[in-house]
Amino acid sequence: MGQHLSKEEAYKIIHELRKEQDDRSRAVGPMAALGYRQLLLLGLVFCSFLFYVPLLSSNLTGLTIGRFIGFIGLQLILWQVILGSRQIVRLVTPNLLWANKLHRLMGTYGFLIIALHPLLMVSTYGLALVWPPSFASTFDIGVRIGVLAFSVLSVIWLTSAILRGRALSWRWWKRLHLLAYIIYPLLFIHLTVTGSSLTRYPWLSAWLFTINTVFLVIILLRIAGWAGLTKQRYKVVATTPVAKDVTRFLLQPLKKGITPRPGQFAYFQGWRFGEAHPFTVSHHDEASGEISFSIKAVGPYSKKLQSLQPGDTVFIDGPYGVFTKEIGESDRPVVAIVGGIGITPFIRHLEAKRIDYLFWGVSSQDDIAYKETVQKSGAKTSIVLSEQSKPTANYLAGRVDMKLLKAELGTSLSDYDFYLCGPPPMMASLYQQLTDGGVSENAIHQEKFSL
Numbered sequence: 001m002g003q004h005l006s007k008e009e010a011y012k013i014i015h016e017l018r019k020e021q022d023d024r025s026r027a028v029g030p031m032a033a034l035g036y037r038q039l040l041l042l043g044l045v046f047c048s049f050l051f052y053v054p055l056l057s058s059n060l061t062g063l064t065i066g067r068f069i070g071f072i073g074l075q076l077i078l079w080q081v082i083l084g085s086r087q088i089v090r091l092v093t094p095n096l097l098w099a100n101k102l103h104r105l106m107g108t109y110g111f112l113i114i115a116l117h118p119l120l121m122v123s124t125y126g127l128a129l130v131w132p133p134s135f136a137s138t139f140d141i142g143v144r145i146g147v148l149a150f151s152v153l154s155v156i157w158l159t160s161a162i163l164r165g166r167a168l169s170w171r172w173w174k175r176l177h178l179l180a181y182i183i184y185p186l187l188f189i190h191l192t193v194t195g196s197s198l199t200r201y202p203w204l205s206a207w208l209f210t211i212n213t214v215f216l217v218i219i220l221l222r223i224a225g226w227a228g229l230t231k232q233r234y235k236v237v238a239t240t241p242v243a244k245d246v247t248r249f250l251l252q253p254l255k256k257g258i259t260p261r262p263g264q265f266a267y268f269q270g271w272r273f274g275e276a277h278p279f280t281v282s283h284h285d286e287a288s289g290e291i292s293f294s295i296k297a298v299g300p301y302s303k304k305l306q307s308l309q310p311g312d313t314v315f316i317d318g319p320y321g322v323f324t325k326e327i328g329e330s331d332r333p334v335v336a337i338v339g340g341i342g343i344t345p346f347i348r349h350l351e352a353k354r355i356d357y358l359f360w361g362v363s364s365q366d367d368i369a370y371k372e373t374v375q376k377s378g379a380k381t382s383i384v385l386s387e388q389s390k391p392t393a394n395y396l397a398g399r400v401d402m403k404l405l406k407a408e409l410g411t412s413l414s415d416y417d418f419y420l421c422g423p424p425p426m427m428a429s430l431y432q433q434l435t436d437g438g439v440s441e442n443a444i445h446q447e448k449f450s451l
């Protein structure tokens, strides 16, 4: 006891312990990383589908299976609406990325299950069910409404699972995605008008009443959110340029504010009934409740934000994110690898002197924000300028790469915890280089500035 260990020796012991811990968590599987609320949500999703199993108790025919899948589809759409609502997800977890992943997974594969419903129905009733279109009876109208719901769903699926990020801009994808809100009411009308299950199973009517109420509440919450009513109101105190095209917005809460942990982000809505985009809270003063965002003008919304003036009211909802959660608890040296404005999740950690190494790639010296904070942080810093061809006394030239990391950290990269935040191509390349270089995936944490 009392024996003094060098930093290297301490890190080595910690590394061994961490390795053991990693092995143990790998043995338990990825579910081990989920909190109990997330597991509860997954359990609820699963049980809600089981609820419809009694519909299969009669003869298993194309018709009964098709009907069962129809109800599963309705339930699935409701879950998608729930998972797409930040106000609800926030009650379960701040990890919006996890909820979005689940939303995407359920949307991508759920659609394929739902597509079985029209197939089974057409195989039972024949093609005449859908073609030529008829509006002669209530049943026919119900079928047409179902076809409309499925067509809208197909557009949403195509634009989300296939075209998003490729042939479709984020904004157009978002606009089309809002169409998803009409699917649930259309499906409900379709099921009510065409189905006989409701009269056969009284419990089904009660259940549908319950889930319809949930749907209505979510819609009302969404509208209230859009109007800024469910968000915290802040006054703009100051707007200060901190680097090329980057402005720091200092905000003061008008009533209750948010309490973000270092590295967390919040949705910033500049105007009532306007868009809300995610930005990291780069500063937070616990005493006054003031928060700051450091925002780079890159596109229509972030450019429009630059017109905000001191005294304007803005709407904030959050906090979200778990990206740098472990930094405070990490017992190994922390390495931040940053591209451009990706520095924002690290500002508060740099102020608290929790970053050991900082590798920061920017285009030119003009892009370096919060230089003083970085200098005072004690982090061993390498700033790499991509527009510079030769290194100078303070800056390196080119890009952050494995050669630079190894030169600064030594060859045993598995002794460090890595945090990556920057443009997606840079992050993808460094993630690959790190894993190829033997760094465990568990030791690499990433924040993409796109959800």
Ligand SMILES: Cc1cc2nc3c(=O)[nH]c(=O)nc-3n(C[C@H](O)[C@H](O)[C@H](O)COP(=O)(O)OP(=O)(O)OC[C@H]3O[C@@H](n4cnc5c(N)ncnc54)[C@H](O)[C@@H]3O)c2cc1C
Residues within 6 Å of the ligand: 170, 171, 265, 276, 277, 278, 279, 280, 281, 294, 295, 296, 297, 298, 299, 300, 301, 302, 303, 321, 341, 344, 345, 447, 448, 449, 450, 451
């Ligand atoms: C968790 C997180 C933290 C972020 N922190 C910062 C920060 O501290 N400082 C900063 O300057 N930027 C930050 N960003 C990026 C910022 O959100 C985008 O630059 C901004 O939304 C771009 O909008 P635009 O209309 O100006 O540009 P556009 O050109 O229209 O958008 C560019 C890209 O931003 C993404 N994006 C746009 N709107 C949204 C949205 N509502 N939700 C999710 N993604 C969207 C899309 O991937 C889109 O392709 C962060 C992003 C995320 C996801």
